[in-house]
Amino acid sequence: MPRIGRVVLPNYPHHVVQRGHNRQVVFAADEDYRRYLADLRELKDAFGVKVYAYCLMTNHVHLLLAPGDSVAGLGQLMKALAARATRYRNRLEGRSGTLWESRYKSSVVQTDTYLLACSRYIELNPVRARMTSEAGDYPWSSYRERINTAGSNWLDVDPGFLALGQDPIERSARYEAFMKQATTADELRLIREALQRGQLTGNSRFVDEIAHITGIRIEQRGQGRPRTCREK
Incomplete structure:
Protein backbone atom coordinates (compact mmCIF):
# COMPACT_ATOMS: atom_id res chain seq x y z
CA MET A 1 0.00 0.00 0.00
CA PRO A 2 1.46 3.43 -0.90
CA ARG A 3 2.35 5.73 1.94
CA ILE A 4 -0.15 8.53 2.49
CA GLY A 5 1.44 11.93 2.98
CA ARG A 6 0.62 14.11 5.94
CA VAL A 7 -3.04 15.16 5.92
CA VAL A 8 -3.60 18.80 6.92
CA LEU A 9 -7.05 20.36 6.58
CA PRO A 10 -8.12 23.99 6.98
CA ASN A 11 -10.02 24.89 10.15
CA TYR A 12 -9.72 21.37 11.62
CA PRO A 13 -7.81 20.70 14.86
CA HIS A 14 -4.56 18.74 14.55
CA HIS A 15 -2.69 16.90 17.30
CA VAL A 16 0.98 17.63 16.62
CA VAL A 17 4.13 16.23 18.23
CA GLN A 18 7.71 17.28 17.56
CA ARG A 19 10.61 15.52 19.25
CA GLY A 20 14.20 16.44 19.85
CA HIS A 21 16.71 15.00 17.39
CA ASN A 22 17.58 11.48 18.63
CA ARG A 23 15.28 12.31 21.57
CA GLN A 24 17.78 14.81 22.93
CA VAL A 25 16.74 17.31 25.60
CA VAL A 26 15.26 20.45 24.06
CA PHE A 27 14.17 22.19 27.27
CA ALA A 28 17.03 22.20 29.77
CA ALA A 29 16.03 25.23 31.86
CA ASP A 30 12.91 27.26 32.66
CA GLU A 31 14.02 29.97 30.23
CA ASP A 32 13.90 27.43 27.39
CA TYR A 33 10.22 26.72 28.10
CA ARG A 34 9.38 30.40 28.48
CA ARG A 35 11.02 31.33 25.19
CA TYR A 36 9.21 28.57 23.29
CA LEU A 37 5.84 29.65 24.67
CA ALA A 38 6.58 33.29 23.89
CA ASP A 39 7.43 32.28 20.32
CA LEU A 40 4.27 30.16 20.07
CA ARG A 41 2.16 33.06 21.31
CA GLU A 42 3.70 35.43 18.75
CA LEU A 43 3.89 33.14 15.74
CA LYS A 44 0.42 31.59 15.97
CA ASP A 45 -1.10 34.90 14.94
CA ALA A 46 1.54 35.50 12.27
CA PHE A 47 0.64 32.21 10.58
CA GLY A 48 -3.09 32.22 11.33
CA VAL A 49 -3.08 29.12 13.55
CA LYS A 50 -5.21 28.61 16.68
CA VAL A 51 -3.61 26.97 19.72
CA TYR A 52 -6.09 24.94 21.76
CA ALA A 53 -3.72 22.99 24.03
CA TYR A 54 -0.02 22.42 24.59
CA CYS A 55 2.42 20.54 26.79
CA LEU A 56 6.16 21.04 26.68
CA MET A 57 8.05 17.98 27.88
CA THR A 58 11.81 17.66 28.35
CA ASN A 59 12.51 16.27 24.88
CA HIS A 60 9.32 16.89 22.90
CA VAL A 61 6.23 19.05 22.55
CA HIS A 62 2.54 18.22 22.16
CA LEU A 63 0.35 20.84 20.51
CA LEU A 64 -3.33 20.95 19.54
CA LEU A 65 -3.45 23.35 16.59
CA ALA A 66 -6.03 24.47 14.05
CA PRO A 67 -4.80 26.16 10.87
CA GLY A 68 -7.09 28.71 9.23
CA ASP A 69 -8.08 28.74 5.59
CA SER A 70 -4.41 28.38 4.60
CA VAL A 71 -3.20 24.93 5.63
CA ALA A 72 0.39 26.00 4.97
CA GLY A 73 0.28 27.99 8.19
CA LEU A 74 0.61 24.89 10.37
CA GLY A 75 3.84 23.71 8.74
CA GLN A 76 5.20 27.27 8.66
CA LEU A 77 4.48 27.65 12.38
CA MET A 78 6.24 24.40 13.29
CA LYS A 79 9.23 25.27 11.10
CA ALA A 80 9.56 28.74 12.62
CA LEU A 81 9.24 27.44 16.20
CA ALA A 82 11.92 24.81 15.60
CA ALA A 83 14.26 27.30 13.91
CA ARG A 84 14.02 29.83 16.72
CA ALA A 85 14.61 27.23 19.43
CA THR A 86 17.56 25.79 17.52
CA ARG A 87 19.21 29.18 16.99
CA TYR A 88 18.79 30.03 20.67
CA ARG A 89 20.25 26.72 21.88
CA ASN A 90 23.14 26.82 19.42
CA ARG A 91 24.03 30.35 20.47
CA LEU A 92 23.79 29.44 24.13
CA GLU A 93 25.97 26.36 23.84
CA GLY A 94 28.31 27.52 21.09
CA ARG A 95 27.31 24.62 18.88
CA SER A 96 25.78 23.96 15.49
CA GLY A 97 23.40 21.39 14.13
CA THR A 98 19.76 20.52 14.47
CA LEU A 99 17.81 20.41 17.73
CA TRP A 100 14.64 18.73 16.45
CA GLU A 101 13.63 15.79 14.32
CA ARG A 128 1.65 9.73 32.89
CA ALA A 129 5.41 10.41 32.84
CA ARG A 130 5.35 10.59 36.68
CA MET A 131 6.80 14.09 36.62
CA THR A 132 3.93 15.33 38.78
CA SER A 133 0.89 13.81 40.47
CA GLU A 134 -1.57 16.49 39.32
CA ALA A 135 -1.88 18.17 35.92
CA GLY A 136 -2.30 21.54 37.64
CA ASP A 137 1.12 21.24 39.28
CA TYR A 138 2.95 21.23 35.94
CA PRO A 139 3.80 24.76 34.77
CA TRP A 140 4.47 24.05 31.08
CA SER A 141 1.07 22.89 29.85
CA SER A 142 -2.15 24.68 28.93
CA TYR A 143 -4.13 23.14 31.80
CA ARG A 144 -3.82 26.05 34.24
CA GLU A 145 -4.82 28.56 31.59
CA ARG A 146 -7.71 26.39 30.43
CA ILE A 147 -9.38 26.18 33.85
CA ASN A 148 -8.64 29.79 34.79
CA THR A 149 -12.13 31.30 34.93
CA ALA A 150 -10.69 34.70 34.03
CA GLY A 151 -9.56 33.18 30.73
CA SER A 152 -6.23 33.21 28.93
CA ASN A 153 -4.93 36.25 27.12
CA TRP A 154 -3.60 34.16 24.24
CA LEU A 155 -4.79 30.54 24.32
CA ASP A 156 -7.69 29.93 21.93
CA VAL A 157 -10.89 28.36 23.28
CA ASP A 158 -11.74 25.20 21.40
CA PRO A 159 -15.34 24.30 20.47
CA GLY A 160 -15.35 21.22 22.70
CA PHE A 161 -14.42 23.21 25.78
CA LEU A 162 -16.87 25.98 24.91
CA ALA A 163 -19.70 23.44 24.75
CA LEU A 164 -19.11 22.32 28.35
CA GLY A 165 -21.15 25.09 29.93
CA GLN A 166 -22.83 28.46 29.73
CA ASP A 167 -20.07 30.37 31.50
CA PRO A 168 -16.36 30.06 32.37
CA ILE A 169 -17.04 28.75 35.88
CA GLU A 170 -19.24 25.90 34.64
CA ARG A 171 -16.84 25.03 31.83
CA SER A 172 -13.86 25.00 34.16
CA ALA A 173 -15.60 22.76 36.71
CA ARG A 174 -16.74 20.29 34.07
CA TYR A 175 -13.32 20.09 32.49
CA GLU A 176 -11.66 19.52 35.88
CA ALA A 177 -14.09 16.64 36.46
CA PHE A 178 -13.34 15.28 32.98
CA MET A 179 -9.60 15.32 33.72
CA LYS A 180 -10.20 13.17 36.80
CA GLN A 181 -12.09 10.48 34.90
CA ALA A 182 -10.10 7.39 34.07
CA THR A 183 -8.85 7.38 30.49
CA THR A 184 -9.68 4.08 28.79
CA ALA A 185 -6.97 1.94 27.22
CA ASP A 186 -8.81 2.13 23.87
CA GLU A 187 -8.81 5.91 23.93
CA LEU A 188 -5.10 6.07 24.71
CA ARG A 189 -4.29 3.55 22.00
CA LEU A 190 -6.34 5.33 19.35
CA ILE A 191 -4.77 8.74 20.06
CA ARG A 192 -1.23 7.33 20.13
CA GLU A 193 -1.59 5.17 17.02
CA ALA A 194 -3.34 7.88 15.01
CA LEU A 195 -0.48 10.24 15.77
CA GLN A 196 2.26 7.69 15.14
CA ARG A 197 0.80 6.58 11.82
CA GLY A 198 -0.47 9.96 10.61
CA GLN A 199 -4.05 8.64 10.70
CA LEU A 200 -7.25 10.28 11.93
CA THR A 201 -8.19 10.72 15.57
CA GLY A 202 -11.87 9.93 15.20
CA ASN A 203 -14.54 7.35 14.55
CA SER A 204 -15.81 5.75 11.32
CA ARG A 205 -18.13 8.68 10.62
CA PHE A 206 -15.10 10.96 10.70
CA VAL A 207 -13.24 8.66 8.31
CA ASP A 208 -16.18 9.03 5.89
CA GLU A 209 -16.22 12.80 6.34
CA ILE A 210 -12.52 13.20 5.58
CA ALA A 211 -12.72 10.78 2.65
CA HIS A 212 -15.48 12.93 1.16
CA ILE A 213 -13.35 16.08 1.56
CA THR A 214 -9.99 14.71 0.42
CA GLY A 215 -10.87 11.78 -1.82
CA ILE A 216 -8.59 9.64 0.35
CA ARG A 217 -9.92 7.01 2.75
CA ILE A 218 -7.68 6.89 5.80
CA GLU A 219 -8.64 3.80 7.77
CA GLN A 220 -7.47 3.13 11.28
CA ARG A 221 -7.61 0.27 13.74
CA GLY A 222 -8.87 0.05 17.27
CA GLN A 223 -11.54 2.70 16.98
CA GLY A 224 -13.63 3.51 19.99
CA ARG A 225 -15.57 6.45 21.29
CA PRO A 226 -14.19 8.17 24.38
CA ARG A 227 -16.46 9.16 27.21
CA THR A 228 -17.48 12.79 27.13
CA CYS A 229 -17.61 15.10 30.12
CA ARG A 230 -21.31 14.43 30.52
CA GLU A 231 -21.01 10.65 30.52
CA LYS A 232 -20.47 8.62 33.66
Whole structure:
Protein backbone atom coordinates (compact mmCIF):
# COMPACT_ATOMS: atom_id res chain seq x y z
CA MET A 1 0.00 0.00 0.00
CA PRO A 2 1.46 3.43 -0.90
CA ARG A 3 2.35 5.73 1.94
CA ILE A 4 -0.15 8.53 2.49
CA GLY A 5 1.44 11.93 2.98
CA ARG A 6 0.62 14.11 5.94
CA VAL A 7 -3.04 15.16 5.92
CA VAL A 8 -3.60 18.80 6.92
CA LEU A 9 -7.05 20.36 6.58
CA PRO A 10 -8.12 23.99 6.98
CA ASN A 11 -10.02 24.89 10.15
CA TYR A 12 -9.72 21.37 11.62
CA PRO A 13 -7.81 20.70 14.86
CA HIS A 14 -4.56 18.74 14.55
CA HIS A 15 -2.69 16.90 17.30
CA VAL A 16 0.98 17.63 16.62
CA VAL A 17 4.13 16.23 18.23
CA GLN A 18 7.71 17.28 17.56
CA ARG A 19 10.61 15.52 19.25
CA GLY A 20 14.20 16.44 19.85
CA HIS A 21 16.71 15.00 17.39
CA ASN A 22 17.58 11.48 18.63
CA ARG A 23 15.28 12.31 21.57
CA GLN A 24 17.78 14.81 22.93
CA VAL A 25 16.74 17.31 25.60
CA VAL A 26 15.26 20.45 24.06
CA PHE A 27 14.17 22.19 27.27
CA ALA A 28 17.03 22.20 29.77
CA ALA A 29 16.03 25.23 31.86
CA ASP A 30 12.91 27.26 32.66
CA GLU A 31 14.02 29.97 30.23
CA ASP A 32 13.90 27.43 27.39
CA TYR A 33 10.22 26.72 28.10
CA ARG A 34 9.38 30.40 28.48
CA ARG A 35 11.02 31.33 25.19
CA TYR A 36 9.21 28.57 23.29
CA LEU A 37 5.84 29.65 24.67
CA ALA A 38 6.58 33.29 23.89
CA ASP A 39 7.43 32.28 20.32
CA LEU A 40 4.27 30.16 20.07
CA ARG A 41 2.16 33.06 21.31
CA GLU A 42 3.70 35.43 18.75
CA LEU A 43 3.89 33.14 15.74
CA LYS A 44 0.42 31.59 15.97
CA ASP A 45 -1.10 34.90 14.94
CA ALA A 46 1.54 35.50 12.27
CA PHE A 47 0.64 32.21 10.58
CA GLY A 48 -3.09 32.22 11.33
CA VAL A 49 -3.08 29.12 13.55
CA LYS A 50 -5.21 28.61 16.68
CA VAL A 51 -3.61 26.97 19.72
CA TYR A 52 -6.09 24.94 21.76
CA ALA A 53 -3.72 22.99 24.03
CA TYR A 54 -0.02 22.42 24.59
CA CYS A 55 2.42 20.54 26.79
CA LEU A 56 6.16 21.04 26.68
CA MET A 57 8.05 17.98 27.88
CA THR A 58 11.81 17.66 28.35
CA ASN A 59 12.51 16.27 24.88
CA HIS A 60 9.32 16.89 22.90
CA VAL A 61 6.23 19.05 22.55
CA HIS A 62 2.54 18.22 22.16
CA LEU A 63 0.35 20.84 20.51
CA LEU A 64 -3.33 20.95 19.54
CA LEU A 65 -3.45 23.35 16.59
CA ALA A 66 -6.03 24.47 14.05
CA PRO A 67 -4.80 26.16 10.87
CA GLY A 68 -7.09 28.71 9.23
CA ASP A 69 -8.08 28.74 5.59
CA SER A 70 -4.41 28.38 4.60
CA VAL A 71 -3.20 24.93 5.63
CA ALA A 72 0.39 26.00 4.97
CA GLY A 73 0.28 27.99 8.19
CA LEU A 74 0.61 24.89 10.37
CA GLY A 75 3.84 23.71 8.74
CA GLN A 76 5.20 27.27 8.66
CA LEU A 77 4.48 27.65 12.38
CA MET A 78 6.24 24.40 13.29
CA LYS A 79 9.23 25.27 11.10
CA ALA A 80 9.56 28.74 12.62
CA LEU A 81 9.24 27.44 16.20
CA ALA A 82 11.92 24.81 15.60
CA ALA A 83 14.26 27.30 13.91
CA ARG A 84 14.02 29.83 16.72
CA ALA A 85 14.61 27.23 19.43
CA THR A 86 17.56 25.79 17.52
CA ARG A 87 19.21 29.18 16.99
CA TYR A 88 18.79 30.03 20.67
CA ARG A 89 20.25 26.72 21.88
CA ASN A 90 23.14 26.82 19.42
CA ARG A 91 24.03 30.35 20.47
CA LEU A 92 23.79 29.44 24.13
CA GLU A 93 25.97 26.36 23.84
CA GLY A 94 28.31 27.52 21.09
CA ARG A 95 27.31 24.62 18.88
CA SER A 96 25.78 23.96 15.49
CA GLY A 97 23.40 21.39 14.13
CA THR A 98 19.76 20.52 14.47
CA LEU A 99 17.81 20.41 17.73
CA TRP A 100 14.64 18.73 16.45
CA GLU A 101 13.63 15.79 14.32
CA SER A 102 13.17 16.97 10.75
CA ARG A 103 9.57 15.81 10.51
CA TYR A 104 6.87 16.40 13.09
CA LYS A 105 3.96 13.99 13.50
CA SER A 106 0.34 15.09 13.19
CA SER A 107 -3.20 13.74 13.21
CA VAL A 108 -6.45 15.46 12.24
CA VAL A 109 -8.86 15.35 15.19
CA GLN A 110 -12.62 14.89 15.14
CA THR A 111 -13.95 17.98 16.91
CA ASP A 112 -17.22 16.80 18.43
CA THR A 113 -15.95 13.43 19.68
CA TYR A 114 -12.22 13.56 20.29
CA LEU A 115 -11.14 17.17 20.74
CA LEU A 116 -11.55 17.18 24.52
CA ALA A 117 -10.02 13.71 24.71
CA CYS A 118 -6.91 14.97 22.91
CA SER A 119 -6.72 18.01 25.17
CA ARG A 120 -6.84 15.74 28.19
CA TYR A 121 -4.25 13.39 26.68
CA ILE A 122 -1.89 16.32 26.07
CA GLU A 123 -2.33 17.95 29.47
CA LEU A 124 -1.95 14.66 31.35
CA ASN A 125 1.42 13.90 29.76
CA PRO A 126 3.42 14.98 32.85
CA VAL A 127 1.20 12.82 35.08
CA ARG A 128 1.65 9.73 32.89
CA ALA A 129 5.41 10.41 32.84
CA ARG A 130 5.35 10.59 36.68
CA MET A 131 6.80 14.09 36.62
CA THR A 132 3.93 15.33 38.78
CA SER A 133 0.89 13.81 40.47
CA GLU A 134 -1.57 16.49 39.32
CA ALA A 135 -1.88 18.17 35.92
CA GLY A 136 -2.30 21.54 37.64
CA ASP A 137 1.12 21.24 39.28
CA TYR A 138 2.95 21.23 35.94
CA PRO A 139 3.80 24.76 34.77
CA TRP A 140 4.47 24.05 31.08
CA SER A 141 1.07 22.89 29.85
CA SER A 142 -2.15 24.68 28.93
CA TYR A 143 -4.13 23.14 31.80
CA ARG A 144 -3.82 26.05 34.24
CA GLU A 145 -4.82 28.56 31.59
CA ARG A 146 -7.71 26.39 30.43
CA ILE A 147 -9.38 26.18 33.85
CA ASN A 148 -8.64 29.79 34.79
CA THR A 149 -12.13 31.30 34.93
CA ALA A 150 -10.69 34.70 34.03
CA GLY A 151 -9.56 33.18 30.73
CA SER A 152 -6.23 33.21 28.93
CA ASN A 153 -4.93 36.25 27.12
CA TRP A 154 -3.60 34.16 24.24
CA LEU A 155 -4.79 30.54 24.32
CA ASP A 156 -7.69 29.93 21.93
CA VAL A 157 -10.89 28.36 23.28
CA ASP A 158 -11.74 25.20 21.40
CA PRO A 159 -15.34 24.30 20.47
CA GLY A 160 -15.35 21.22 22.70
CA PHE A 161 -14.42 23.21 25.78
CA LEU A 162 -16.87 25.98 24.91
CA ALA A 163 -19.70 23.44 24.75
CA LEU A 164 -19.11 22.32 28.35
CA GLY A 165 -21.15 25.09 29.93
CA GLN A 166 -22.83 28.46 29.73
CA ASP A 167 -20.07 30.37 31.50
CA PRO A 168 -16.36 30.06 32.37
CA ILE A 169 -17.04 28.75 35.88
CA GLU A 170 -19.24 25.90 34.64
CA ARG A 171 -16.84 25.03 31.83
CA SER A 172 -13.86 25.00 34.16
CA ALA A 173 -15.60 22.76 36.71
CA ARG A 174 -16.74 20.29 34.07
CA TYR A 175 -13.32 20.09 32.49
CA GLU A 176 -11.66 19.52 35.88
CA ALA A 177 -14.09 16.64 36.46
CA PHE A 178 -13.34 15.28 32.98
CA MET A 179 -9.60 15.32 33.72
CA LYS A 180 -10.20 13.17 36.80
CA GLN A 181 -12.09 10.48 34.90
CA ALA A 182 -10.10 7.39 34.07
CA THR A 183 -8.85 7.38 30.49
CA THR A 184 -9.68 4.08 28.79
CA ALA A 185 -6.97 1.94 27.22
CA ASP A 186 -8.81 2.13 23.87
CA GLU A 187 -8.81 5.91 23.93
CA LEU A 188 -5.10 6.07 24.71
CA ARG A 189 -4.29 3.55 22.00
CA LEU A 190 -6.34 5.33 19.35
CA ILE A 191 -4.77 8.74 20.06
CA ARG A 192 -1.23 7.33 20.13
CA GLU A 193 -1.59 5.17 17.02
CA ALA A 194 -3.34 7.88 15.01
CA LEU A 195 -0.48 10.24 15.77
CA GLN A 196 2.26 7.69 15.14
CA ARG A 197 0.80 6.58 11.82
CA GLY A 198 -0.47 9.96 10.61
CA GLN A 199 -4.05 8.64 10.70
CA LEU A 200 -7.25 10.28 11.93
CA THR A 201 -8.19 10.72 15.57
CA GLY A 202 -11.87 9.93 15.20
CA ASN A 203 -14.54 7.35 14.55
CA SER A 204 -15.81 5.75 11.32
CA ARG A 205 -18.13 8.68 10.62
CA PHE A 206 -15.10 10.96 10.70
CA VAL A 207 -13.24 8.66 8.31
CA ASP A 208 -16.18 9.03 5.89
CA GLU A 209 -16.22 12.80 6.34
CA ILE A 210 -12.52 13.20 5.58
CA ALA A 211 -12.72 10.78 2.65
CA HIS A 212 -15.48 12.93 1.16
CA ILE A 213 -13.35 16.08 1.56
CA THR A 214 -9.99 14.71 0.42
CA GLY A 215 -10.87 11.78 -1.82
CA ILE A 216 -8.59 9.64 0.35
CA ARG A 217 -9.92 7.01 2.75
CA ILE A 218 -7.68 6.89 5.80
CA GLU A 219 -8.64 3.80 7.77
CA GLN A 220 -7.47 3.13 11.28
CA ARG A 221 -7.61 0.27 13.74
CA GLY A 222 -8.87 0.05 17.27
CA GLN A 223 -11.54 2.70 16.98
CA GLY A 224 -13.63 3.51 19.99
CA ARG A 225 -15.57 6.45 21.29
CA PRO A 226 -14.19 8.17 24.38
CA ARG A 227 -16.46 9.16 27.21
CA THR A 228 -17.48 12.79 27.13
CA CYS A 229 -17.61 15.10 30.12
CA ARG A 230 -21.31 14.43 30.52
CA GLU A 231 -21.01 10.65 30.52
CA LYS A 232 -20.47 8.62 33.66
